[in-house]
Amino acid sequence: MYAIVRRASLARALCTVALAMGLTGCVSVYVDNKLPEVPASQFAKPAQPQPVQLFFEFQTKGVQNQRGTAMLKDRIAEQVRSSGVFASVSDGPVDGGATLSIVMDNVPTSDDAFRKGFVTGLTFGLAGSQVGDGYLCTATYRPAGAAEPIVKKARNVLWSTVGAAATPPGAVKAESIDAAMTAISRQVVSNVLNDVTHDPAFR
Amino acid sequence: MTSLNQTLIRTARLIAMAGATAALTACVSVKMPAPAASAANVEKLRAAKAAPSQVGTFKLAAGKPADMDTTLGGLRGSSVQPTAGTFSAQLRDELSAELKAAGLLDAASPIVIEGELTDSRVDAAIGTGTGRLAARFVVKRGGQKVFDKELAAESSWESSFVGATAIPAAINQYGALYKSLIGKLLDDGEFRAAIKG
Numbered sequence: 001m002y003a004i005v006r007r008a009s010l011a012r013a014l015c016t017v018a019l020a021m022g023l024t025g026c027v028s029v030y031v032d033n034k035l036p037e038v039p040a041s042q043f044a045k046p047a048q049p050q051p052v053q054l055f056f057e058f059q060t061k062g063v064q065n066q067r068g069t070a071m072l073k074d075r076i077a078e079q080v081r082s083s084g085v086f087a088s089v090s091d092g093p094v095d096g097g098a099t100l101s102i103v104m105d106n107v108p109t110s111d112d113a114f115r116k117g118f119v120t121g122l123t124f125g126l127a128g129s130q131v132g133d134g135y136l137c138t139a140t141y142r143p144a145g146a147a148e149p150i151v152k153k154a155r156n157v158l159w160s161t162v163g164a165a166a167t168p169p170g171a172v173k174a175e176s177i178d179a180a181m182t183a184i185s186r187q188v189v190s191n192v193l194n195d196v197t198h199d200p201a202f203r
Numbered sequence: 204m205t206s207l208n209q210t211l212i213r214t215a216r217l218i219a220m221a222g223a224t225a226a227l228t229a230c231v232s233v234k235m236p237a238p239a240a241s242a243a244n245v246e247k248l249r250a251a252k253a254a255p256s257q258v259g260t261f262k263l264a265a266g267k268p269a270d271m272d273t274t275l276g277g278l279r280g281s282s283v284q285p286t287a288g289t290f291s292a293q294l295r296d297e298l299s300a301e302l303k304a305a306g307l308l309d310a311a312s313p314i315v316i317e318g319e320l321t322d323s324r325v326d327a328a329i330g331t332g333t334g335r336l337a338a339r340f341v342v343k344r345g346g347q348k349v350f351d352k353e354l355a356a357e358s359s360w361e362s363s364f365v366g367a368t369a370i371p372a373a374i375n376q377y378g379a380l381y382k383s384l385i386g387k388l389l390d391d392g393e394f395r396a397a398i399k400g
Contacts, residue, residue, distance in 0.1 A: 053304070055241060055245070056239075057241060063358075063360075063379045064378070064379040064382055065375050065378075066235060066236045066375070067375070070239075091239075091240070092303065092306070093304070099242065101242035131213055133213075140242070
């Protein structure tokens with residue numbers, strides 16, 4: 001009986017993969033455009049920028065994703081560095097001891113973890129052959145000697161459609177998955193950085 | 204929209220990202236990325252007011268199968284390679300990365316942290332995936348053993364019947380065990396006392 005169940009499961013898995021492979025060339029990705037990138041010129045930069053130690057972690061449903069972290073780490077660091085908010089950005093300890101942690105968590109938009117605590121603004125619940133992947137970004141800035149950190153969050157959605165499915169409303173089609181990830185990471189990181197710099201506790 | 208359709212679309216996107224060749228073979232071999240420090244573990248080190256330490260020998264525990272240190276089964280034919288050749292060295296490098304980011308890695312320190320890998324496994328089974336990483340950690344100060352304890356990190360997760368979904372998820376979960384195990388070590392009161400400045 002166990003052998004029959006195993007064979008049925010295997011057959012189903014093979015069919016699904018075969019179908020998915022057939023659809024590979026028909027997958028389109030879109031970035032929800034309700035969270036545009038904030039230009040660095042709008043950040044509230046301090047009169048005397050300070051050095052900061054940067055930590056970045058990419059997660060999948062709350063679990064550290066080493067490969068995602070390795071893929072995006074340098075891009076995130078360059079975005080923070082080029083923002084001009086900090087005198088220098090290092091992965092080691094810095095004078096003053098300030099740290100900035102950026103965590104990007106990829107969760108399905110259907111998850112409560114993605115929906116909770118945010119004013120509805122993004123497009124949810126699309127029917128049909130569309131899948132939404134949420135990207136929840138959390139920035140935690142700890143100035144040296146501060147009792148409490150500054151914590152800011154932002155989120156965006158990457159939509160995937162198959163075949164001739166309609167464009168998700170309020171979304172912009174990306175040239176590729178890599179282009180979509182670049183756009184989403186820049187959008188969410190720029191928003192949390194902007195919010196951090198405008199926090200009264202940020203100096 | 205059915206969950207099967209959602210799985211189909213996500214799988215297709217994964218395949219597009221991974222490349223056709225990998226999808227066709229249905230077996231992948233990935234190398235773990237070089238360890239990077241985490242804010243959480245670095246905060247634990249700083250809160251512990253730890254003294255600078257050096258990281259000594261990390262090896263496979265005596266009596267364990269030799270291939271535990273170099274190979275990982277349970278991935279439906281796929282494999283994971285440690286960055287530095289062995290999983291015990293991977294654990295060593297994870298700890299070193301955290302100490303270095305906290306400004307506490309000192310090759311000349313009289314405090315030496317050593318380790319022995321005692322368990323390393325993952326299973327991308329259909330239904331529930333599981334993973335476990337365990338090691339015996341030893342701390343010596345000036346040659347005297349002041350800490351000796353085996354710790355383990357475990358996880359379980361929902362595992363798809365579709366290999367293209369289940370295998371990356373299992374690889375991801377296994378990789379996360381290293382930060383989790385280091386975190387458990389840093390949470391241990393006796394370890395914190397052993398490395399206190």
